[in-house]
Amino acid sequence: MERITTAIIGGGASGLFLATALSADGKTRLFERGERLGRKLSATGNGQGNITNLAVTSARYFSIEASGAKRASEIVRRYDGEALRTYFAALGVVLSADERGRVYPASKQASAITDALRFCVENRGVDVRLSTLVTALEQAQGGFILTVKSADGESERIFAKRVVLCAGGKAAKNFGTDGSAYALATGLGHSVTPLYPSLVQLKTDTTYTKTLKGIRVNDGKLTVIISGGERVEFTGDVIFTDYGISGDAVFRASAFIAEQIPSGKVSATLDFLPNVTEADVLSALRQKQAAFPKLPKSELLFGIVNNQVGRAVMKRAEGDLQRAAALVKAFPLELKGSLGFDYAQVTKGGIPLSETTEDLESRFAKGLYFTGEILDVDGQCGGFNLQWAYSSAMLVADALNNER
Ligand SMILES: Cc1cc2nc3c(=O)[nH]c(=O)nc-3n(C[C@H](O)[C@H](O)[C@H](O)COP(=O)(O)OP(=O)(O)OC[C@H]3O[C@@H](n4cnc5c(N)ncnc54)[C@H](O)[C@@H]3O)c2cc1C
The missing domain is CATH 3.50.50.60 (FAD/NAD(P)-binding domain)
Known part of the structure; x- marks a missing residue:
């Protein structure tokens, strides 16, 4: 030998x-x-x-x-x-x-x-x-x-x-x-x-995000809430896909929650406008409604966030301006899993x-x-x-x- x-x-x-x-x-x-x-x-x-x-x-x-x-x-x-x-x-x-x-x-x-x-x-x-x-x-x-x-x-x-x-x-x-x-x-x-799997794309419930496929939120703030209440924030790109979310903020977040995802004990929210307060979003919405009373509610978020995001948010808010402003700052993303080992960068x-x-x-x-x-x-x-x-x-x- x-x-x-x-x-x-x-x-x-x-x-x-x-x-x-x-x-x-x-x-x-x-x-x-x-x-x-x-x-x-x-x-x-x-x-x-x-x-x-x-x-x-x-x-x-x-x-x-x-x-x-x-x-x-x-x-x-x-x-x-x-x-x-x-x-x-x-x-x-x-x-x-x-x-x-x-x-x-x-x-x-x-x-x-x-x-x-x-x-x-x-x-x-x-x-x-x-x-x-x-x-x-x-x-x-x-x-x-x-x-x-x-x-x-x-x-x-x-x-x-x-x-x-x-x-x-x-x-x-x-x-x-x-x-x-x-x-x-x-x-x-x-x-x-x-x-x-870690450093991987995440699957989410797509009920409210189906129409957003392909939209990139530049410098969004993704907050993951781990069981027990620990919150970790990631600022970066979030890209909506047909299965959920991708982008560098998502990859970074996945490393923190990889273990919890299978048990469903982790949730996430996305802030579309980290540099604008909820009060400012609400005030802009009210101002626009006063200026254009005939504008459909679904279009009130135009000029504030991406048009398609605006429609999706308003639909989820059922036309309620206060709720819409809150959703712009913390849009819940129900995590369902990840794309798994084949797509992950790391174990x-x-x-x-x-x-x-x-x-x-x-x-x-x-x-x-x-x-x-x-x-x-x-x-x-x-x-x-x-x-x-x-x-x-x-x-x-x-x-x-x-x-x-
Ligand atoms: C798409 C992608 C992008 C990434 N980008 C980055 C990045 O930018 N920065 C960063 O820090 N990390 C990045 N990573 C992670 C990083 O590449 C890995 O953590 C790193 O390569 C691990 O090094 P390693 O030597 O342990 O294993 P690997 O680099 O995975 O090498 C293991 C090697 O062992 C060989 N092998 C396995 N079993 C056998 C066997 N039985 N006999 C013979 N050969 C075998 C495999 O073919 C493979 O070539 C990325 C990963 C991926 C998939």
């Missing part, structure tokens, strides 16, 4: 970061089931590659297990946004931040990040096996045996002294992440928390951090490490998930390099 030192399972964001940071020993092999490295990475940030965020040091991470988010934040503080920027500078990639602190390659091409990592991996002599699926992982004397299946259907068993599982979660299966890789860890004694939940050591090494199988989204860590929208991929990979790279 062929013997290698380190097997990296998954050539996505964290697998690539790791492969670039491991000491070159000529015995590291990276297995990627897809035909190309970093396919998801090249699609991030709408193809622009939102790689990190200037506000990365604050608590931007979630976990299902209570202690996980704190540990993740500590790891991110240790290998922080500045470290990531320095890392890319060394690869000749110039990064720049937008007005909201989101950091992108200056070229605004996510593929530039993938290319830089790919070149670096090649330079370090990492043996990359594309179209190769790792189907099984067993513990063996002094290491692990991997069963790998190549595109031609041939299966092969390989011994690796150490294995790093960088295989991602269950979100966006078209990029190779269908959740099947969790089994590689559960087979070695690990558990997986309940999993939820909430995964392998609990408590099942790993300080170095993200398995507590059950010595020599097995984890990076990235397969762990029970998810970040807010805005570059925090790729930062986690980087930070967790650098931590494991340091641990492995020190072990030699």
Whole structure:
């Protein structure tokens, strides 16, 4: 049986970061089931590659297990946004931040990040096996045996002294992440928390919003009310769709409520005009009614909000001006669910951090490490998930390099 030192399972964001940071020993092999490295990475940030965020040091991470988010934040503080920027500078990639602190390659091409990592991996002599699926992982004397299946259907068993599982979660299966890789860890004694889609479009009752399909509310304020009364506000674009709502405010909100959505214990309201008070909307409505007494009530909100929104609001308010003004400021959106894992950018939940050591090494199988989204860590929208991929990979790279 062929013997290698380190097997990296998954050539996505964290697998690539790791492969670039491991000491070159000529015995590291990276297995990627897809035909190309970093396919998801090249699609991030709408193809622009939102790689990190200037506000990365604050608590931007979630976990299902209570202690996980704190540990993740500590790891991110240790290998922080500045470290990531320095890392890319060394690869000749110039990064720049937008007005909201989101950091992108200056070229605004996510593929530039993938290319830089790919070149670096090649330079370090990492043996990359594309179209190769790792189907099984067993513990063996002094290491692990991997069963790998190549595109031609041939299966092969390989011994690796150490294995790093960088295989991602269950979100966006078209990029190779269908959740099947969790089994590689559960087979070695690990558990997986309940999993939820995060950074995803939300389904709502569409009784009052059917006519609004395609309308974008620029800089609306979406308020989510989580069971127990906690309110969280998100200002940004909200786009009405045939199933509910999309847009950056919706994606950001979904990370906070992913767990509660299935139980129906969360509700939301949309403020169409965050910078105008309810009293001012009401006064404008009354003024217009006085000036144009023949104007149908359904048209009184014209010039105040989008015409179609105005009609929908007035219909819901049944022509009552006071109620219409209140609805402009807090239009209830009954949440029914999300579009699910296939449309989500990130998985909430995964392998609990408590099942790993300080170095993200398995507590059950010595020599097995984890990076990235397969762990029970998810970040807010805005570059925090790729930062986690980087930070967790650098931590494991340091641990492995020190072990030699
Ligand atoms: C459309 C989209 C846009 C996004 N935009 C952003 C953004 O702008 N900023 C941000 O921070 N985050 C973004 N994310 C999230 C971010 O891309 C992920 O959190 C990150 O890529 C996770 O890195 P990872 O290495 O853990 O897993 P992945 O990058 O998902 O890589 C896992 C890899 O493992 C491979 N694999 C899985 N199982 C096996 C197996 N058994 N054998 C061999 N290979 C296997 C998969 O094919 C895949 O290539 C986005 C996600 C999506 C889907």
